[in-house]
Amino acid sequence: MTGENGEDILAGGLGSGGAIIRRGNVVNRPAPPHAAAVHAHLRALRRAGFAGAPEPVRLTGDGREELTFLPGEVALPPFPAWSQGAGVLRSVGALLRRLHRASAAVPFDPDAGWPGELADPEGGPLLCHNDVCRENVVFRDGRAAALIDFDFAAPGRPVWDLAMAARYWVPMRPEAGADAAARLRILADGYGLGAADRAALPRIVEQATRRGREFVARRVAAGDPGYPELLASRGGWAAWDRVEEWQAAHRAAFTAALTAPGVPRSAC
Structure with missing residues (x-):
């Protein structure tokens, strides 16, 4: 679904806690309380050679986070x-x-x-x-x-x-x-x-x-x-x-x- 200003509203699970928005190659989503530790871990995974996870961009300061968008297909209900x-x-x-x-x-x-x-x-x-x-x-x-x-x-x-x-x-x-x-x-x-x-x-x-x-x-x-x-x-x-x-x-x-x-x- 496309929102205002050309933003794409992505489907999110029940645990996401709010809207998940894609702007170009960046996904803006609610940040968990321990987001800083998650971001550090994701960066470390990249350094260890694992490219199958988003790269952190930043914490926005308003309770949300930004990560890189990963292109591909995701199976959503009803599962294909x-x-x-x-x-x-x-x-x-x-x-x-x-x-x-x-x-x-x-x-x-x-x-x-x-x-x-x-x-x-x-x-x-x-x-x-x-x-x-x-x-x-x-x-x-x-x-x-x-x-x-x-x-x-x-x-x-x-x-x-x-x-x-x-x-x-x-x-x-x-x-x-x-x-x-x-x-x-x-x-x-x-x-x-x-x-x-x-x-x-x-x-x-x-x-x-x-x-x-x-x-x-x-x-x-x-x-x-x-x-x-x-x-x-x-x-x-x-x-x-x-x-x-x-x-x-x-x-x-x-x-x-x-x-x-x-x-x-x-x-x-």
Whole structure:
């Protein structure tokens, strides 16, 4: 959508907190409270060789930030058919692995006020993105090329970040049906996940799902706009119950698919 003065109003997730505006090659958006630390991290990722994230331009002083616009396609609801393919899923895993390799080489300030809402409860050695949903991945030529919206980045384990991504991209929900185990394997293969993390991944997905439920519950209780309606449109808390029950019931199948012969050797 185009606003006044030729500005483009970009679609933003519920957590964005306000309008996201593109002016040429710059995106102006609400800044998280810890924006200075996020900007420092994004610059460090660039220095470490990771080009799949926006470059910070500046903090504007009015509670907003400016970052470079990343060209490409983003899958928005209703999600297009092209975003469901196995090649796309594999490329999401590969992109997340590239992020983690760069992030592992970048020191971070543990006291920078990283948000805990979607963070790994066990903490970890690098900054995870924590919100690799469909709306936060930029595609070029049918492959995941970049990540946007690092608002929920926080210290964690790489496998936690992958579990969070699996929730959206497999997706780890009953509607994924019989393909869920095979798609989880494709995502893990694309990432190059090691054997120990493969065995642990199904339970970590369950843990991440509970984290997501707690996040939504806090937002609903706080009266954040959009969350009560979103919850209702997706079946309310009963739907969350079904997701958690389904994940637990299929844990053995997921583990078997992930650890079957032919697992790629970890690149770590």
